[in-house]
Amino acid sequence: MSVTCTEVLKLIPLYVDGELDALRIDEVERHVSDCPECLGQLEMLQRLSQAVRAQYDYQPLPDSVLARIEAATVRPLRAHPVRWFVPFAAGLAIGAAAIWMVVPGLVRKDRFAQQLVSSHVRSLMLNNLVDVPSSDRHTVKPWFQGKLSFSPTVPDLAKQGFPLLGGRLEYLEERPAAALVYRRNRHIINVFVTDNPVFGLSEVDSAGFHVRHFRFQGLEYWAVSEVSEPDLKEFEEAFVASGA
Amino acid sequence: MALSLKAVQDAKFKRVVMPYVEYGFNLALSLLQNRSDAEDAIQEASVKAYQSVWQLRGEDSRAWFLRIVRNECMNILRTRSQARGKELSFDDEIEVVDQRTPNPVEVAEGNWTRAAMNEAIGKLSIGLREVLVLREIEGLSYQQIAEVTGTPIGTVMSRLSRARTALLNQLSGGETCP
Numbered sequence: 466m467s468v469t470c471t472e473v474l475k476l477i478p479l480y481v482d483g484e485l486d487a488l489r490i491d492e493v494e495r496h497v498s499d500c501p502e503c504l505g506q507l508e509m510l511q512r513l514s515q516a517v518r519a520q521y522d523y524q525p526l527p528d529s530v531l532a533r534i535e536a537a538t539v540r541p542l543r544a545h546p547v548r549w550f551v552p553f554a555a556g557l558a559i560g561a562a563a564i565w566m567v568v569p570g571l572v573r574k575d576r577f578a579q580q581l582v583s584s585h586v587r588s589l590m591l592n593n594l595v596d597v598p599s600s601d602r603h604t605v606k607p608w609f610q611g612k613l614s615f616s617p618t619v620p621d622l623a624k625q626g627f628p629l630l631g632g633r634l635e636y637l638e639e640r641p642a643a644a645l646v647y648r649r650n651r652h653i654i655n656v657f658v659t660d661n662p663v664f665g666l667s668e669v670d671s672a673g674f675h676v677r678h679f680r681f682q683g684l685e686y687w688a689v690s691e692v693s694e695p696d697l698k699e700f701e702e703a704f705v706a707s708g709a
Numbered sequence: 710m711a712l713s714l715k716a717v718q719d720a721k722f723k724r725v726v727m728p729y730v731e732y733g734f735n736l737a738l739s740l741l742q743n744r745s746d747a748e749d750a751i752q753e754a755s756v757k758a759y760q761s762v763w764q765l766r767g768e769d770s771r772a773w774f775l776r777i778v779r780n781e782c783m784n785i786l787r788t789r790s791q792a793r794g795k796e797l798s799f800d801d802e803i804e805v806v807d808q809r810t811p812n813p814v815e816v817a818e819g820n821w822t823r824a825a826m827n828e829a830i831g832k833l834s835i836g837l838r839e840v841l842v843l844r845e846i847e848g849l850s851y852q853q854i855a856e857v858t859g860t861p862i863g864t865v866m867s868r869l870s871r872a873r874t875a876l877l878n879q880l881s882g883g884e885t886c887p
Contacts, residue, residue, distance in 0.1 A: 478870055482844065484851055513873055517845040520826035524738055526731040530748050534730060537752060538759035539719040579717050586721060590767050674763075691763075 468492050473503045481510045577638065582674050584635055585655045585689040588644065594653065595631030595646050605632045609643050617643045617658040618682055620707035627654065627700055637661070647700070654690040654700060661685060677701050718762060725770040726758045732771070732847050733778035739842040740782040742831060750785055754778040772853040779839070779857055786835070821880050829879040837872035840865055 468476075473496045479485050480493045497504040588594050597608040606619040612634055621629060630646040630653075637659055645656040660683070675697045677688045681704070688704075690697055733754060737747035754777045765773060821829075830838060843854045854865045 478866070478873075482851070482869075509877070510873065513877060514845060516821055516826060517830070517841070517876070520821065520823045521830070521842075521846050522823065522827045523735055523846065526734045526751075527748070530734065530751065531730070533748075533752050534755040537756050539722060582717050583720065586717070590725070590765070 468496055470500060470503055474506060477507050477510060480507065481514055578676055580637060581657055581676055581687050581689050588655060589653060596633035598631040600629045602629060605629065608632060613641055613643055615660040615684060617645065617684060619645055620704055622647060622703050622707060625703040627703060649692045649696055652690055652692045654688055654692060657687045659685050679705060681705055722759050722762045725765060726762060726774050729771045729774045730755060733775055735846060736775055736778050736842060737782050740835060740839055741785060746785050750781045751778060754781040769853060772849065772856045775847065776857045825880060829876050832879060833872055833875055837868055837875060840868040841872040844869055
């Protein structure tokens with residue numbers, strides 16, 4: 466059934482703005498192919514839209530403003546520049562370098578904790594939470610077979626208030642790892658599982674995130690979430706108890 | 710053991726907010742029509758975005774950040790209005806918009822100068838100007854514009870339509886409506 470001019474005139478702005486589905490696009494295009502008035506309206510809006518984009522006085526962000534923003538956000542806070550601070554800072558830098566060289570394990574631990582939190586954040590941001598969406602542990606656990614050289618424990622913790630959402634593959638410290646995904650109310654808990662015993666982080670507090678590490682049946686587990694610390698501890702205890 | 714994970718916060722801010730700072734700066738310029746105020750607004754908005762970047766959970770980070778920028782601009786506009794002893798108004802009808810029909814010949818040519826185009830956009834009311842810029846310059850969908858401006862999609866569509874009509878009228882210099 467063909468649409469009327471009145472209907473098409475209402476659809477034309479949405480057509481120009483790319484807000485129509487394929488069916489509506491087809492209706493508009495078939496109508497304007499036979500209707501010079503509606504075609505004229507459509508072309509007028511397209512010309513205006515193109516002219517606004519082409520002629521708009523778009524301004525690049527000044528370097529000075531970018532520098533101010535970076536100084537106020539991503540760069541570490543600096544002390545006020547006083548003369549005694551220079552040798553003090555130099556001494557501090559030498560000390561930090563010494564610590565970096567003498568205690569590389571600590572640095573790696575920090576970096577690994579950041580890697581875990583980054584993976585957790587990324588899973589929440591990119592709609593990339595689960596490769597195998599299932600609340601059934603008998604579906605999630607076998608899914609990892611053939612993908613990993615180990616088989617993670619996947620307990621059903623729904624009764625304890627931590628329903629299973631599924632699992633996905635991860636890559637930690639250049640090795641494949643499993644990520645089990647649980648939920649506590651509205652918060653997600655990612656449990657990263659590897660057979661790599663290098664890092665033993667018992668617990669880590671970060672800006673809004675907690676990381677808990679536990680060793681269970683020969684594998685390494687790291688639970689990462691923004692749930693409260695007691696909740697994450699309760700999760701760890703429930704996890705370990707369920708497999709005991 | 711407590712470890713600072715500022716580096717993670719920095720990385721997330723750089724990944725999800727920094728790509729849109731220039732867009733935000735241009736939104737601030739279009740709303741405030743003043744370079745110094747726009748620079749202050751984008752800096753303040755960036756700091757607020759940095760502090761709350763952990764709250765971002767999978768939603769559209771561009772719309773999220775532009776909303777922060779827009780709110781910062783509105784605070785500045787409110788302060789300006791209070792200084793002048795006036796209430797900030799988004800009522801499009803109060804703002805002066807030429808009610809003339811477009812001249813078909815000029816519209817057909819569509820070769821307006823850059824100066825004329827930017828002057829015409831600058832004359833739009835705040836409510837009309839922001840939806841036009843968000844749509845045409847920032848490339849946001851109706852849904853995203855609704856999120857940034859905190860208005861229903863129907864209002865976004867209505868304002869966009871009126872912005873375009875007003876722009877055509879100003880650019881074409883047509884006859885005044887009765």
